[in-house]
Amino acid sequence: MEMKVEIAPQTVAPGTFFHVKTSELLRRPLSVANVESNVVTFLYKVIGSGTADLAARRTGDVLDVLGPLGNGFPLEQTGKRVVLVGGGIGVPPLYYTRRLLAARGIETVAILGFDTKTSIFYEEAFRELGETIITTVDGSYGEQGFVTGPLARVDADVLFSCGPEPMLKAVAASQIEERYISIENRMGCGIGACFACVCEAPGGYVKVCSDGPVFRAEEVTL
Amino acid sequence: MRLHVDLPGLQLKNPIMPASGCFGFGEEFAKLYDLSMLGGIMIKAATGESRFGNGTPRVAETAQGMLNAIGLQNPGVDAIIEDKLPFLSTFDTEIIANVAGSTPEEYIHVARQMSADPTIKALELNISCPNVKCGGMQFGTDPDMAAELTRLVKAASTKPVYVKLSPNVTSITAMAKAVETAGADGITMINTLVGMRIDVTTGQPILANRIGGLSGPSVKPVAIRMVYEVAQAVDIPIIGMGGVRTVDDVLEFIYAGASAVAVGTANFENPYVCQEIIEALPGRLDELGIDHILDIRGKAYEPTVSRA
Numbered sequence: 001m002e003m004k005v006e007i008a009p010q011t012v013a014p015g016t017f018f019h020v021k022t023s024e025l026l027r028r029p030l031s032v033a034n035v036e037s038n039v040v041t042f043l044y045k046v047i048g049s050g051t052a053d054l055a056a057r058r059t060g061d062v063l064d065v066l067g068p069l070g071n072g073f074p075l076e077q078t079g080k081r082v083v084l085v086g087g088g089i090g091v092p093p094l095y096y097t098r099r100l101l102a103a104r105g106i107e108t109v110a111i112l113g114f115d116t117k118t119s120i121f122y123e124e125a126f127r128e129l130g131e132t133i134i135t136t137v138d139g140s141y142g143e144q145g146f147v148t149g150p151l152a153r154v155d156a157d158v159l160f161s162c163g164p165e166p167m168l169k170a171v172a173a174s175q176i177e178e179r180y181i182s183i184e185n186r187m188g189c190g191i192g193a194c195f196a197c198v199c200e201a202p203g204g205y206v207k208v209c210s211d212g213p214v215f216r217a218e219e220v221t222l
Numbered sequence: 223m224r225l226h227v228d229l230p231g232l233q234l235k236n237p238i239m240p241a242s243g244c245f246g247f248g249e250e251f252a253k254l255y256d257l258s259m260l261g262g263i264m265i266k267a268a269t270g271e272s273r274f275g276n277g278t279p280r281v282a283e284t285a286q287g288m289l290n291a292i293g294l295q296n297p298g299v300d301a302i303i304e305d306k307l308p309f310l311s312t313f314d315t316e317i318i319a320n321v322a323g324s325t326p327e328e329y330i331h332v333a334r335q336m337s338a339d340p341t342i343k344a345l346e347l348n349i350s351c352p353n354v355k356c357g358g359m360q361f362g363t364d365p366d367m368a369a370e371l372t373r374l375v376k377a378a379s380t381k382p383v384y385v386k387l388s389p390n391v392t393s394i395t396a397m398a399k400a401v402e403t404a405g406a407d408g409i410t411m412i413n414t415l416v417g418m419r420i421d422v423t424t425g426q427p428i429l430a431n432r433i434g435g436l437s438g439p440s441v442k443p444v445a446i447r448m449v450y451e452v453a454q455a456v457d458i459p460i461i462g463m464g465g466v467r468t469v470d471d472v473l474e475f476i477y478a479g480a481s482a483v484a485v486g487t488a489n490f491e492n493p494y495v496c497q498e499i500i501e502a503l504p505g506r507l508d509e510l511g512i513d514h515i516l517d518i519r520g521k522a523y524e525p526t527v528s529r530a
Contacts, residue, residue: 025491026283050283066493181383184389186279188290191253193246195266195295196281198274205274205295210250 002041003063009035014097015072015162015182015214018042021064023053029187029209030163032068033092034099042091043121069152069190070213073097073160073180077106083156084110085147085171087163093163093182094188095122098129109133111150113167117141147171160214165222172217179217183208224514225503227261227482229459230407231344231382232316233234234261234482237515238500239487240465241463242267242320242350242386243292247306248313251489255497262316263274264410264484265306267348268330268336272298277430282419287438287465288487289417291431294351303339311341318384322348326371330378337379344381347372347406348414350388352435360412362388365400372404382407384461387452389441390416394448395455402456409452410484411460412445438487439465446478453479454523467495469502473510479520 003018012035019027020042028050034041037044044056057063075097082101084094091112101108109131114120117140126132131159133150134142143149147163148170161171172181185208189195192210199206206212212220225236239262240251247265248257257263275295282289296302306394310317319336323329329347336342349362349371361371368385376383385401387394398409414435419428427433445464453460459496462480467488475483488495503515512518 021491024283025286025288025487026281027491064492130318186281188281188288189244189493191250191493193250193279194244194290195246195275195292196278196290196488198278198280200274210446 002039003065004039005065006038009037012040012068013072014075014100015093015160016066016068016070017213018065019069019187020054022050024050026050026188027066027190028054029069029190031093031182031213032096034096043089046088065100066190070209071211073182073214075100075104075106077101077158078104080106080157081155082106082108082158082160083151083176084108085113085155085159085161085167086110087113087147087150087167088115090163090167090182090184091122091163094160095125097160098126102129109154109156111135111147111154113137113147113163114141148174169222172222180214181217181220182214183212183220224281224507225500226263227516229344229481232262232318232482234316236261236500236503237482238496238503239264239316239318239461239482239484240489240496241484242318242348244489248310249306251493252309252313254493256313257358258314259500260313260315260496261482261500262318262343263310263313264318264320264346265302266296267294267300267322267351268296268302268332269294269319269322269324270297270299270331272296279429280431280434282428282434284417284436284438285440287440288490289419289429289434289435289436290414291434293431299335303335307339307341314431316343317341318344318346319320320346320348320386321375322351326374329371330374333383334378335374337381342381342423344407345375345379345383346410347375347383347385348413350386350390351366352390352414352416352433354389359388360388362386362397363391365396368397369400369404372401373404376405377409382523384408384410385444386413387411387448388413389444389448389464395451399450402458406458408459408461409456410463411452412441412448412464415441415444437465441465441466442474446474447474449480450478450522453520466499467491469499469506472503473506473518476515476519477522479523481516481519485492
């Protein structure tokens with residue numbers, strides 16, 4: 001879904017999200033997949049009635065959105081080598097992140113994990129920006145297995161990751177020095193007031209919506 | 223002045239306030255609009271010590287509503303007084319502290335500390351949280367226990383005490399009368415209705431706490447009916463809440479007998495909802511030919527003039 005917003009594109013950091021009103025009561029947090037001039041792109045999977053409602057929207061419809069919200073991936077990585085690790089519907093925010101890193105001349109390698117060949121998306125877009133390794137759980141395309149396979153042989157200083165929790169857990173334990181992960185959780189308000197989306201952290205908790213969704217791996221207890 | 227409402231301890235410039243647990247301590251919403259426009263703010267529940275609350279998921283959506291099981295997560299009364307109240311004190315609005323606990327001693331401690339702070343104008347005694355194992359709703363479903371706790375907290379507090387009633391009871395009027403007799407200065411109602419949702423792919427409850435409190439538009443008719451009954455049974459004022467999202471919802475509560483209205487879940491759907499309701503009130507009163515907001519209070523149960 002593409003959405004035109006009346007804000008300066010540079011205010012939308014990669015890894016942030018918009019809280020989108022649908023036909024349902026609670027807003028849906030959607031991560032930013034790309035921003036070009038005033039158009040923000042979201043990629044989402046239709047799971048329930050809220051996302052089904054969004055999928056039924058047509059060009060010209062007006063959306064009620066709140067955002068950009070949260071804190072994204074830190075782009076100040078000059079001179080470092082960044083590996084981007086995405087799993088399934090966690091892949092989209094890494095595309096915009098990679099574009100902005102490339103614009104800064106930062107070298108990146110992407111490892112994208114999917115269930116099967118037919119669930120792969122954005123492969124070409126990622127390849128245009130640099131080395132891209134695809135894994136599928138069933139081996140129907142690319143390397144068979146999980147993203148952790150190729151991750152073990154990649155030489156990088158910084159890791160940016162977004163995807164399902166078991167994957168984040170695995171990549172957070174990698175040997176790469178700086179590890180940033182983007183966490184997903186059911187949200188209420190999306191702005192830090194309701195304590196619905198908390199995540200355990202050493203010595204307390206963090207709020208995914210307002211303290212994250214991007215955290216240093218050691219800031220959270222998965 | 224047509225929106226001004228005077229209640230024990232509270233001089234409300236309008237009868238609209240965010241409900242406890244749906245507005246944190248105001249910091250996030252203060253970035254969106256001027257909190258001084260609010261009649262008051264019911265801040266998030268305080269307990270004696272900090273609490274982490276329940277596991278996640280803590281929210282699950284329902285038809286026209288949501289279930290939550292946050293579990294009274296808060297930094298504890300001392301940290302709230304030190305870190306949160308100074309910020310709230312910068313706004314020209316009435317701050318109401320929500321007081322919770324597991325034991326009568328904890329409630330008394332929190333009430334004493336909170337009521338001693340000049341920023342706090344009244345207490346809301348939370349005997350109706352469905353999401354904690356100890357305390358909370360157990361005090362709010364037995365009239366004798368509710369009355370005893372009200373007495374203890376009243377004695378410990380230097381500020382008026384509003385008791386927040388649970389709808390999860392057989393007789394809401396019996397609960398209301400019990401706390402009124404025990405010295406409550408007012409009633410806030412209703413807290414959430416206990417509910418559950420099950421994920422059919424796993425066969426397990428969606429909420430980590432398994433059960434949670436239902437709120438949102440779907441509970442409003444229940445809340446209206448309960449306010450309507452309680453308003454006729456007691457003489458102390460009622461702050462009504464439950465599914466409010468529009469200016470007409472507010473008027474419904476006041477017709478049912480409430481003197482002020484709190485807005486909860488709707489703040490998640492639309493963070494500007496309180497501001498929008500307050501701005502819409504005068505125009506709506508004009509349309510309906512109502513001079514002062516309280517002119518309609520309780521009119522739903524007053525005998526109507528015969529049309530014969």
